[in-house]
Amino acid sequence: MTNINAFAGVDVGSLGTKAVILVNGEIAGSSLIRTGINSVENGLESLEKALDSANLKKEDLKYIVGTGYGRISAPYANKTITEITCHAKGAHYLHPATRTIIDMGGQDCKAIRVDEEGNVVDFAMNDKCAAGTGRFLEVMANVFKVDISELGPLALKATQVLPVSSTCTVFAESETVSLLARGEKPEDIIIGVHHAIANRIKGLFSRVGIQSDVFFSGGVAKNTGMRKALEEVLEVRIANPENDPQLVGAIGAAVSAQRLYEKSGNVSQRSA
């Protein structure tokens, strides 16, 4: 191990695997790859790429935290933490005034409340059904035959919000096809889809409450239409940090790695 003060966070999600390297408390490198069938290899590959972008080697790392659904198979990590805690830490790192986080990933969405130090004080997640998540938007992008990245800009061109069901991805898909067949403008339907998701999220906040500043993390946070729909439905302003929102969990994992290292004082060797 070298004397570089370097820490890593690896977030193996259902769609993307992300890794972030922190050096002296600053983000020095990161990577984002598509999650494949082998979560151990995905995690290691993402970590290697992040290390490359930071011009570091694995031996330079003092501590690694794994998070996301793939954390269950993360032999390279010193410790694993849930992504709820990591998103809280990551959002607080990027925007310390954060008190509420909306995290929308590939298969779930979370409403997280945090205190002034980024500690989770309450949270709620979607149960059972993946309607209202990244997968939902992927299905909708297929219906409109556009790339998922185009959905947000298209939504912003809408002239009205057409109501679309938020309870089931399959029903929403057939509803969308029906609206298209009726001759409705695709942009108006697309903003309706975004509002449907936002309304679902609103239900989560009825359980945990909402307090400014509100931070939006996860892959879906890249979608400008989703951001607008959430602001309208939740009646809040969403903070707009510059970093890639999909990396927030990995950033939080890296921040946690540094804190755990400092807390323990003397860290055991990594297992891989």
Place this chain on the structure above:
Amino acid sequence: MSRKELFRYSEENKEEFLKSDNITFNDGTVVTPEEIWHYLTVEAPVKYPNAYEINELRGSRRTRDEKYVTGLKSQYLSLTLSERMEKAKDKGKTVAFIQGGQAVDPYTAADTIALRPALVNNWNSGRKYGETVYERNVRTKGIKERAYHDMSFEACQTGGFEHIQAGDLRVDVIAPYSALRCSDVSYGLEAHRHGPNDKVKLFLGDYPMRFQADKEWAIEYFAHNIRKLIETLDEISGKKTTEEDLKNSIKLHNEGRKLAIEASEIWWSAEVPPTTGGERGALFGLGTLEGHGDVQATLSVLKEAKNIIAERVKKGVKGHKISDNPKRLFVLGSCVGINASRSEDAGAIVVGTDNHWSHVVKLVDEEGDPYYNLAKATLEYPYEQSIEKRAAWTVEQIKKSRADGVIFLHNWGCNTQAAISRAIVDVIKRETGLPTFISERELGGLSNEQEQNRVNAFVEML
């Protein structure tokens, strides 16, 4: 399928174990510690390798503490359930499949073995030898899927009905109570009424609508239901159950309930948890005397257990692999439970639950009409009361257990518990100030990763 590495009990604990008490069964059979040790170390690993598999995700060993005698004996009773049920049926014993908020005192009185859904599933699971955890999960998941088709995917407790309809198990009578706690009872009943196996009798205990415990008519009406239940059981067995039989059964069950209450007070008073959370749950659960399909056997283990726990608390023994300052969780809801070992690995321990515990804490009057007394006690189960009353009782238990956080779980299809969870938790939050968390889950799901993720996040939050 490749064989898995199996856990083995260490011989160094044998001598101490052999000093423990015998287990006496309903039929008078006595099993010695030597025989139990032999079964657990020689016979069972071959028959049920899944119970010994070293599996960090789903270790199904009843105890992780080799020195905890009660844990080993509970495991013995659990592993032998299937074989004992088959033998009991060969001898003509009546077996009832029960569900809903009921006590088993009437069944004991009528010389009937009462099994709830989990035990029916356990009976069926144990009929196949040599399975790994994975193989058993795939098989039981297949039964669950089959039941979804035959009944409804909206129902949570489906396996028991499915086994009976398929003729897998020799159950004589289905006897659920129409308690409002189980919204899925109706699915099972309809499936049974219209299913191919109509030879199995049906007795539906008409539980008066909730919150009637102080109404004379309701107690009398429910007492009448209990009489009819015993008559139905007698029709099957050809025996005649007397009022004295029910009185004796109540006395016997009260003994179990009292012992479990005393054991819980000792456990909760301990500075450090004297057992793991799973072992605690198994210990408190012994109080209903119904958990192993043999009332007397369960009672003999429970009698010994109380002293064992007292001794461990006196010596400051800490449960196996429990962290130094574990976050104490109280778990609410029907037919739910979190993965004890994984939650303990995350730094937590389950210190209490509400569902069956509600049956244990309610003692039945022993003087006077036993039917009336039993009906009155059953209608007074704290779990079956109004939200405010149930929550007030739960708050008491939470305080006794010194919990740090409260989790309410409800199974997919368990509509009643899902509907009232928020209201119950709101009262608990208001009265205790503790962090709370509500989550839905799938009963018998092959993978509980989603649920574990939420539990771990809650523990991290605490």
